[in-house]
Amino acid sequence: MNTTHRIELGSFTCLVIKDGSESRPRLSDYVASPPDELKDRSLYMLGGVMLVETAEGRILIDAGDGPHRGPRTHEAEVALQEAGVDPQSIATILLTHGDPDHIGGLLTREKNLVYPNARYVLHRELWDAWQAPPSAGLYFPQQEPFVRRLAEHIADRSDLFDTEEQVRPGITAIPALGHRAGHSAYLLEADAERLLHIGDAAFDPLFLEHTDLINVHDTRPEEARDSRRMLVRRALAEEAIVVGTHFEPPGAGTLQEVGTDRCSWSAIPCA
Numbered sequence: 001m002n003t004t005h006r007i008e009l010g011s012f013t014c015l016v017i018k019d020g021s022e023s024r025p026r027l028s029d030y031v032a033s034p035p036d037e038l039k040d041r042s043l044y045m046l047g048g049v050m051l052v053e054t055a056e057g058r059i060l061i062d063a064g065d066g067p068h069r070g071p072r073t074h075e076a077e078v079a080l081q082e083a084g085v086d087p088q089s090i091a092t093i094l095l096t097h098g099d100p101d102h103i104g105g106l107l108t109r110e111k112n113l114v115y116p117n118a119r120y121v122l123h124r125e126l127w128d129a130w131q132a133p134p135s136a137g138l139y140f141p142q143q144e145p146f147v148r149r150l151a152e153h154i155a156d157r158s159d160l161f162d163t164e165e166q167v168r169p170g171i172t173a174i175p176a177l178g179h180r181a182g183h184s185a186y187l188l189e190a191d192a193e194r195l196l197h198i199g200d201a202a203f204d205p206l207f208l209e210h211t212d213l214i215n216v217h218d219t220r221p222e223e224a225r226d227s228r229r230m231l232v233r234r235a236l237a238e239e240a241i242v243v244g245t246h247f248e249p250p251g252a253g254t255l256q257e258v259g260t261d262r263c264s265w266s267a268i269p270c271a
């Protein structure tokens with residue numbers, strides 16, 4: 001599965017690149033007791049990255065699985081190549097969090113940097129998690145050698161933030177904690193057009209339509225639900241396009257409020 005969708009956002013061009021294999025788990029695998037109306041609903045999940053072309057340089061939001069997970073075909077890297085993007089030309093990588101399907105693509109099979117010239121923007125809580133032992137439960141235990149190596153590589157190339165902060169021209173990091181250590185969203189603004197990349201704050205737009213749902217796969221589920229509500233309010237207030245890492249292609253859409261804790265989702269047509 002490899003699909004790329006282009007979104008023109010003022011002077012920014014965003015490419016939503018879906019990467020990996022799709023899955024259709026049942027909502028009840030994620031939500032302990034779904035309301036009757038949603039009992040039989042499935043989720044659609046597929047990973048990916050987003051490339052943002054700006055006047056100040058190329059930016060990548062997360063890096064996909066990379067070559068570290070089973071018999072994979074590196075779709076994100078292939079899609080970037082097909083788009084004529086040399087990994088050396090990526091100036092900034094914005095990280096939403098540190099799960100393997102988001103940071104795996106940062107290192108080659110030999111564990112060298114895939115994007116050697118980039119600076120890495122991440123929440124301080126994520127950076128601190130990588131310094132902790134696996135027993136602290138802040139990353140998956142099998143990730144330890146990877147995160148040690150990654151932290152070593154990017155120690156002098158990282159820009160950490162603690163609170164909401166403009167991290168690049170037109171790009172604001174918004175901590176949205178609860179899913180994993182340091183989970184954050186990024187708000188892009190160009191020529192009065194806005195896009196909110198919410199990472200894994202919602203696996204499927206269903207979690208944005210029903211913001212009272214609690215995902216038991218979040219590390220701190222109630223905090224994650226509150227962050228999700230905050231992002232939904234923000235997306236509505238900013239009239240922003242919303243992109244979620246695992247959303248069904250095209251991976252982007254808009255929200256409309258239809259009641260308390262209720263929104264409706266419309267996927268946007270992408271080129």
Ligand SMILES: [Zn+2]
Nearest residue numbers: 099101200245
């Ligand atoms: Zn993920």
